[in-house]
């Protein structure tokens with residue numbers, strides 16, 4: 001979840017927003033989303049691969065974003081390029097938040113940008129990336145997140161992609177790759193409310209931890225470093241799937257994935273108590289906390305990849 005839109009969503013003061021904008025944040029980071037897509041692509045049936053390869057080629061950003069940085073050897077080989085495009089399409093919903101062609105449709109003062117060829121709309125859809133399952137830490141009343149959000153949009157996209165027209169399906173594909181990933185990041189599935197934070201912590205974006213980061217970004221970065229090369233994405237995908245092999249056929253129900261993530265919020269994320277830290281005085285988490293976060297994040301990334309593959313293999317027979 002990128003911080004800026006979430007800041008807008010909860011209408012923080014300009015001072016707080018300026019403070020927070022100095023901090024980095026993404027969803028799972030760029031590499032994490034690519035690893036999930038890589039794990040999925042390796043497990044697609046030939047039929048499903050053929051369908052998603054065509055959809056990715058139909059996307060208006062295929063040339064200028066998805067395949068732009070592919071090495072020459074990848075560009076020269078059709079099947080390598082198809083894999084590369086699928087993998088590097090997964091972070092796209094985060095990239096459009098900083099892309100001037102798109103606008104923040106949830107912000108009433110934002111000006112709509114012109115509809116460009118190939119796109120069904122030009123919204124940034126920042127609220128699609130998360131659903132703040134209300135979590136009251138100390139009995140403080142909670143605020144329900146209004147749709148559209150992750151748990152309205154991901155089921156809708158999954159239901160429509162197999163029968164959507166080619167333009168819509170091409171648009172939906174990177175969103176599905178991305179949101180299946182986000183639904184497995186525990187902090188995309190909650191907001192904690194405290195007497196000290198009655199408007200919520202926006203998925204840990206307002207909890208500050210050492211060294212100079214938010215709880216949300218600690219979890220976003222827990223599965224893999226931010227800027228892996230494509231070769232490293234492949235290597236991480238292999239290592240993570242070796243450590244967390246696929247079990248029985250995975251659940252295809254996003255509400256199940258979300259419930260798992262929320263359980264992790266209670267059992268593994270907010271285990272440090274009711275403190276929130278501040279930018280000046282960030283929390284010092286127990287030394288084992290980050291190691292455990294890394295293990296959980298890697299397992300969530302593996303599960304997201306397996307489930308993404310099963311979804312496409314089921315829809316594209």
Ligand SMILES: [Zn+2]
Nearest residue numbers: 001027129182
């Ligand atoms: Zn996201």
